[in-house]
Amino acid sequence: MGYSYAVLGTGAVGGFYGARLQQAGFEVHFLLRSDYAHVREFGLKVKSIDGDFNLPQVNAYNSVEMMPSCDVVLLSLKATHNYLLPQLIPPLLKPDGIVLVLQNGLYVEEQVASVAKIRHIIAGLCFVCSNKIAPGEINHLHYGKITLIEYAPGYRRCGVTTRMEQIAKDFTSAGIAIAFAEDLLLERWQKLLWNIPFNGLSVVLNANTQEMLASPEIRQLVLELMQEVATAATACGLIIPKDLFYERIKLTEKMKSYRPSMKIDYENHRSLEVEAIFGAPLRIANKVGIHLPRIAMLYRQLQFLDAQNTLLH
């Protein structure tokens, strides 16, 4: 028997993986906000490189109070909404339940761990290109693999747990590639290697990945930003080899004209995950005495653009 899943945030990531799980026969409950009425009536649609599919009927909710508690809470809200977690997660979680964190950001697991009653946290680092293109409609463009690492206090390693194995089994049977890893912080920094240059510059330069990589100047800047990520990681005792820079750029070239999630959020006047992706690593770097001038500059530019864009400024 597989786990039951509550999808906390039915967008490009949560909507995609949740729909795949339901399609494979798992019990899935979806929390929605703006798309609630639409999804309740029409379900979810997934356009995917692996084959399009529709789920005409899904368990849709606009409040956690109405949802049953599940084995796994799939945390796929924007990290900007994490101040809501103490209200959102506890009602959804069975006593021994798991929070599967599919969010971006450094030290997001510690944030989740601070919520009462949460005993098990697994980070799921998604390497996926997907966008929500209409209410209840997701476009899955490339890739899809999730790397699972269980969190333990202080980010100590805890190997492959039975919980990770069960989630891997469920996701694999739903056609989602899964990998296991052990060093959560290393994986998080490696993810920043992509997120910092591509998410950040896509907003500042109003450009997709193809446009950015077509420019020798921006290619150079991407490498310089990656180098700053690696420098900070090294100062934390985590080695990111330079080969990985070029590997990530190669994978990005294959994405063609992909708009990173931060770009899409910006276009839709939604708050950007500036703190999770930029603020957190900058604070760590500062703590270990490392200076990241380019990342800090991009952070300031994004803080400004975010504030202007959401009209809170």
Add this chain to the structure above:
Amino acid sequence: MGYSYAVLGTGAVGGFYGARLQQAGFEVHFLLRSDYAHVREFGLKVKSIDGDFNLPQVNAYNSVEMMPSCDVVLLSLKATHNYLLPQLIPPLLKPDGIVLVLQNGLYVEEQVASVAKIRHIIAGLCFVCSNKIAPGEINHLHYGKITLIEYAPGYRRCGVTTRMEQIAKDFTSAGIAIAFAEDLLLERWQKLLWNIPFNGLSVVLNANTQEMLASPEIRQLVLELMQEVATAATACGLIIPKDLFYERIKLTEKMKSYRPSMKIDYENHRSLEVEAIFGAPLRIANKVGIHLPRIAMLYRQLQFLDAQNTLLH
């Protein structure tokens, strides 16, 4: 008797100063491109904090061949067009004539000096807020002072020349404040102290001076960029005191919601003066072994945005 003036580039700067000179009774000839037909028929209009005025008739040309040679060529083209100088300047200049360089950019005088037959070059560093708001129509918003420094090969100092004094006399009688300075490179670097942060960031952040200075993050970034300018200047033996940073910011606060010239060029899909304002100082810094990560990053961002914006990419 005052000098006669040929205005090479009748935009926000050349149009404003040229109109003032004509208003004061000097002989002025204006070279125009896109506004030629309009200005030939309707003349120039100046909205100014010092008082609006119209010149219903001006000497307007669309080709240097039709213009008489003058004592002074007022060089106020965008620096991006300086490849045209060998064709444009010689026909306009009397044998002992002066090129008064009102352009932005480091080492622009050397570029002008390489044009045949030019014997006298005076840099005029304009501290003025003005925009062209319609064909033949200029809005003069704040300030207006010009600092004059005569150029000599190798940027050696040559004091206050009779040519500077004559130009000062002419401009002063036209209501334009004039200052003299001796160290041209120092003045150029000090001008970059403003141009690099405010011109550059206004394009990248799609913001005017008021919006930028209202943000604590951007204020901080402006100071960091200024520090890089000062560091590079110091490496060239030129001291920019930190007091000047705050003085420039204070003067900028008084400009209210000013859009720097680079922002206006960007909005009008004109090429940006990226090389004059960013490329040149970065090359100098590189030569003296100084690393300017933030200015280099801004340079790359602007190169990208400029190329995308002018559709040459």
